[in-house]
Amino acid sequence: MKMYLISDNIDTLTGMRLAGVDGVVVHERNELRGAIENAMNDKTVGIILLTEKFGREFPDLLDEIKLERTMPLLIEIPDRHGTGRKKDFITSYVNEAIGLKL
Template sequence: MKMYLISDNVDTYTGMRLAGVDGVVVHEHDELYTALQNVLQDKTVGIVLLTEKLEREFPDIIDEFRLERKMPLLVAIPDRHGTGRKKDFITSYITEAIGLKL
């Protein structure tokens, strides 16, 4: 299975291309929707990497994609601007998931 990147900036796209991950750069709502539909046509793609900025800007598309599909897996990654997550997001995620404070 392959990975595919949908990015909002050329720097992230270039870095992932150097690592062997194909992808596309999008900026608009319709471009993101079209890119996700194109990825669904390629059955060899198992993981779609998406920059956190796109996830924040277009939650309607992302939520629809995640709710309606099991594959490919959609993973939000930080880009050159850093992450939008708080510093202890992993600890709080575990606490919320299992109800145990670490």
């Protein structure tokens, strides 16, 4: 199985191509949906990497796809601008999940 990147910028795509990951750059919702569908129809793709910007801009689209399909796995990654999460997001996540303050 291979990985496939759907990015909102050429810099992230270039970096991933250096690591051997193919992909595409898209900007609009309909382009994103088409790129995801194309990647899902490719039986050799096991993981679709998406830059975090898509998760912030189109969460309903990504949630819909995640609920409908189990393969390939959709994973959001930080882009060249870094992560959009707070510094202590892991601690906050654990606190919410188990109800204990660390």
